Amino acid sequence: MTVHHEKLILREPEQQDKQKVLAYRDSFKANLSTLHGSAGLRDEADYERWLRAVKASKLTENKTPGFVPATTYLVFEPSTEALIGMVNLRHELNDDLRNYGGHIGYSVAKDKRRQGYGAQMLALTLDACRRLGLQRVLVTCDVNNEASRRTILKNGGVLEDRRWIDDQQMERYWIEIK
Numbered sequence: 001m002t003v004h005h006e007k008l009i010l011r012e013p014e015q016q017d018k019q020k021v022l023a024y025r026d027s028f029k030a031n032l033s034t035l036h037g038s039a040g041l042r043d044e045a046d047y048e049r050w051l052r053a054v055k056a057s058k059l060t061e062n063k064t065p066g067f068v069p070a071t072t073y074l075v076f077e078p079s080t081e082a083l084i085g086m087v088n089l090r091h092e093l094n095d096d097l098r099n100y101g102g103h104i105g106y107s108v109a110k111d112k113r114r115q116g117y118g119a120q121m122l123a124l125t126l127d128a129c130r131r132l133g134l135q136r137v138l139v140t141c142d143v144n145n146e147a148s149r150r151t152i153l154k155n156g157g158v159l160e161d162r163r164w165i166d167d168q169q170m171e172r173y174w175i176e177i178k
């Protein structure tokens with residue numbers, strides 16, 4: 001594996017990111033790959049509406065049933081300005097997140113995988129968790145998702161258990177970030 005040492009940039013999406021975000025979404029559709037960490041972008045035809053929802057979902061006063069406050073980050077490769085990943089950071093856990101979803105969802109563009117970006121992206125997201133005041137972060141992955149498991153393990157994840165959700169079994173890892 002080639003390890004990239006370029007320091008990625010994580011920042012929240014803005015209007016100017018429209019073309020890159022939609023292209024990212026379309027590339028996942030074309031690859032039939034699941035768009036983890038994108039705050040519902042897969043099913044949203046309207047970028048502006050998605051952006052408004054992403055901004056609203058950060059607010060602690062947003063009490064949409066079943067949702068907790070969350071921040072969505074775009075991840076850029078500085079030298080190319082390419083959008084190479086997306087992250088969704090849930091600020092707290094509800095029952096579903098505690099059982100299966102965890103604090104963080106993430107994805108890396110297919111042509112940018114296996115270069116160390118996923119692991120770095122998760123590390124940068126853990127810094128954001130620290131800034132939010134979290135001390136322990138739950139990250140989960142499907143038992144068959146070796147790439148995600150290894151990304152979590154590289155960031156200090158400790159397996160608590162495996163839990164079923166419908167016909168899918170998830171591994172639940174805790175990362176101490178004190």
Ligand SMILES: CC(C)(COP(=O)(O)OP(=O)(O)OC[C@H]1O[C@@H](n2cnc3c(N)ncnc32)[C@H](O)[C@@H]1OP(=O)(O)O)[C@@H](O)C(=O)NCCC(=O)NCCS
Nearest residue numbers: 036106107108113114115116117118119141147148150151
């Ligand atoms: C999971 C994902 C984000 C990893 O991103 P990435 O940039 O390829 O990860 P890295 O290059 O940092 O690799 C991290 C570790 O995973 C391993 N890895 C990456 N892809 C792998 C694969 N397909 N099979 C086995 N191991 C893999 C790497 O070798 C590395 O481990 P190592 O250093 O111990 O060898 C990426 O595969 C992805 O976007 N998958 C689709 C979405 C998804 O599953 N998200 C997670 C939801 S829980």
